[in-house]
Amino acid sequence: MxxxxxxxxxxxxxxxxxxxxxxxxxxxxxxxxxxxxxxxxxxxxxxxxxxxxxxxxxxxxxxxxxxxxxxxxxxxxxxxxxxxxxxxxxxxxxxKADLIIANLGTGTALVEAHEGNIIHIGGTAVGGGTILGLAKAILKISDLDVLFDMAGRGRIGQVDLLIGDIADSDIGFLKKEMTASNFGKLLDSAKDEDIALGIFNMVYQVIGTVSAFAAKSRNMNTIVVTGTASNVSIGKRILDAIADIYNLTFIYPDHAAxxxxxxxxxxxxx
Ligand SMILES: Nc1ncnc2c1ncn2[C@@H]1O[C@H](COP(=O)(O)OP(=O)(O)OP(=O)(O)O)[C@@H](O)[C@H]1O
Ligand SMILES: [Mg+2]
CATH class of the missing domain: 3.30.420.40 (ATPase, nucleotide binding domain)
Structure with missing residues (x-):
């Protein structure tokens, strides 16, 4: 073996x-x-x-x-x-062969894979480590489980400027509930739970958007998500919202970590 x-x-x-x-x-x-x-x-x-x-x-x-x-x-x-x-x-x-893989680790790597030909597309230094670092700096929390729990009770409209805050209706394919600016609103009344959610939202939106652009540039519509930070339900929800905007699919295979x-x-x- x-x-x-x-x-x-x-x-x-x-x-x-x-x-x-x-x-x-x-x-x-x-x-x-x-x-x-x-x-x-x-x-x-x-x-x-x-x-x-x-x-x-x-x-x-x-x-x-x-x-x-x-x-x-x-x-x-x-x-x-x-x-x-x-x-x-x-x-x-x-x-599958012929796919884009987004590996969500401490940072994020994007890979294009075909049978016998695996290429490094690039990636973003925004990744799981960014979540942990920002949570420690802003919230003084290092325990991911505590952070998940907090973010689950967060309200994104307390932190992010939403399309609905700046426009009366959807702007093209951007719906009113989508983020126009991560942390661009941050109300004085924002609680730690809201900030925790804002951190997840920013990190997974960046990863999702960069992955979507990479896939589109290669004429592909399916992105397989791997890495330990892929196995986070709040993250999957944010990635799937990005997938809706760009008409593509994120796949989360078993054992992705x-x-x-x-x-x-x-x-x-x-
Ligand atoms: N149980 C866990 N332990 C540690 N990190 C976790 C856990 N669950 C989710 N994570 C998230 O996954 C990230 C680490 O992912 P992963 O283990 O794939 O990275 P890595 O392989 O060590 O880093 P890289 O591939 O970037 O060198 C952490 O930054 C954290 O956000
Ligand atoms: Mg890794």
């Missing part, structure tokens, strides 16, 4: 791929790349009762993979470039 480990800037995602193509996943967190890799490998071996000798290869990817080489616990390692891993994983999880690790494992024969 093959193990894929994606050492991201925030979390480490690992997957063990068995010869019958079934797989098991795990997410861990450590402060440095070597602890991330050895810790993730040790945990996935222990949790799944795997013998070291049964693992043919460990494939490393992600920002933290560059500093690690040679063997890990005597298992040979190889590396795959992160964009290639995102492309392979996105195609595998969605069951593990797409990059899965792509790494798939790059080697099982």
């Amino acid at each position: 093959v193990i894929g480990i994606d050492i991201g800037s925030t979390t480490t995602k690992s997957v063990v791929f068995y010869p019958d193509a079934s797989f098991k996943t795990q997410i861990t967190k450590a402060f440095d790349p070597i602890t991330s890799a050895t810790g993730a490998l040790g945990k996935i071996l222990m949790d799944n009762h795997l013998e070291i000798s049964s693992v043919k290869n460990v494939v490393l990817t992600g920002a933290g993979a560059s500093g690690i080489g040679g063997q890990l616990f005597g298992i040979p390692t190889t590396k795959i470039e992160e964009i290639q891993a995102i492309g392979l994983g996105g195609m595998y999880l969605s069951g 593990y797409a990059t690790a899965i792509g790494a494992a798939l790059s080697q024969k099982q």
